[in-house]
Amino acid sequence: MLVSSKSLLNDAQRNHYAIAAFNFYNLDILYAVLDAAEEKKSPVILQLYALYFSFLRPAPIAAAALAAIAESPVPVALHLDHSNDYDQILCALDHGFNSVMIDASKLPLKENMEITSKVVQTAHTYGAFTEAELGQIFRIGQTTDGQKDQKADPEEARLFVAETGVDSLAPAVGSAHGMYVEAPKLDFERIEAISRIVDVPLVLHGGSGTPDDMIKKAINCGIAKLNIGTELKYGWSKAIGEAQKNGEKEPRITSAYARNHVMEIAKQKIELCGSINQQHVFE
Numbered sequence: 001m002l003v004s005s006k007s008l009l010n011d012a013q014r015n016h017y018a019i020a021a022f023n024f025y026n027l028d029i030l031y032a033v034l035d036a037a038e039e040k041k042s043p044v045i046l047q048l049y050a051l052y053f054s055f056l057r058p059a060p061i062a063a064a065a066l067a068a069i070a071e072s073p074v075p076v077a078l079h080l081d082h083s084n085d086y087d088q089i090l091c092a093l094d095h096g097f098n099s100v101m102i103d104a105s106k107l108p109l110k111e112n113m114e115i116t117s118k119v120v121q122t123a124h125t126y127g128a129f130t131e132a133e134l135g136q137i138f139r140i141g142q143t144t145d146g147q148k149d150q151k152a153d154p155e156e157a158r159l160f161v162a163e164t165g166v167d168s169l170a171p172a173v174g175s176a177h178g179m180y181v182e183a184p185k186l187d188f189e190r191i192e193a194i195s196r197i198v199d200v201p202l203v204l205h206g207g208s209g210t211p212d213d214m215i216k217k218a219i220n221c222g223i224a225k226l227n228i229g230t231e232l233k234y235g236w237s238k239a240i241g242e243a244q245k246n247g248e249k250e251p252r253i254t255s256a257y258a259r260n261h262v263m264e265i266a267k268q269k270i271e272l273c274g275s276i277n278q279q280h281v282f283e
Ligand SMILES: [Zn+2]
Pocket: 082, 137, 177, 205, 206, 227
C-alpha cells in the first residue's frame, strides 16, 4: 500500500531503525524489492533516480510502480531520487510520486536553499514529502578539484532545515555513490552532531558496499533512511549475465533468476536496517 515517507521515516527515527530506500531500474528490480519487503514484513521506499525517471518514461513507469505498490500488503512510499530539475519534480508529483528529492548541492548554499524552499512549498501542496542534500556527496573515483571537504556542517544543516522547511536531509558525511573499492570513512561524529541539532530524519546516500557494521553504527548515530542503488543494479546485471552464459535465452527465465538474486540482496539490507516486522499503522 502507498504510504507517506513522512510516517515511515518519523517512525524509524523515533524507534532507532532505518527504512531501506531501494533504487529500481526496471520492473525486475521493482518486483524483487516488493517481494523482499513482503517476505520480511517490512516497510520500504521505492525510488527512481532522476535519469531513469526520464529513461523509463514518467507516465507508464509511475503507473506501473503505483499499481504494484497498491497491490502490496506492506507500506511503501514512491520517491524521486536526486532531481535537480524543478519541472521534472513537478512532473513526478503530477504522476503520483509522494516523495521527492531536490539535489541542488552543487549550487552555493544560498541558491541551494532557494530552490529547495521552492520545491518544498510545491511538494507540500501535493501532500508530498521532501528530501534535500547539503554538502556534496561524490561519486566514487570523482575528482573533487581540490575541494577535499565538502561534508555538511551541523550549524549549516540546522539553518538549512529551518529556512527551507525540508522534511528530511541527506548531509554529506563521507559516503559516496557507486561501489566502494575500500571501506568508506563515514564521519559518525558528524552524523551524531547533525542529528542532535536537526529534528528531521537523516538520509545516508551511497549505502552500497558499505560494511554492515558501519551501516548499523550510522543508524545508531541517527540515520533513518538508507539508500541502496548500485548493489541492486550490479546484482541484476550479474545474474542476467550468468543466466545467459548458461545458455538461457528466454527473458522470463533470465528475469526470474535476476529477480531472485536482487531479492536476496534487498532482504539482507532490510535486515540490516532493522525494519523487519515494523507493523505500525502508517498513513
Ligand atoms: Zn544518492
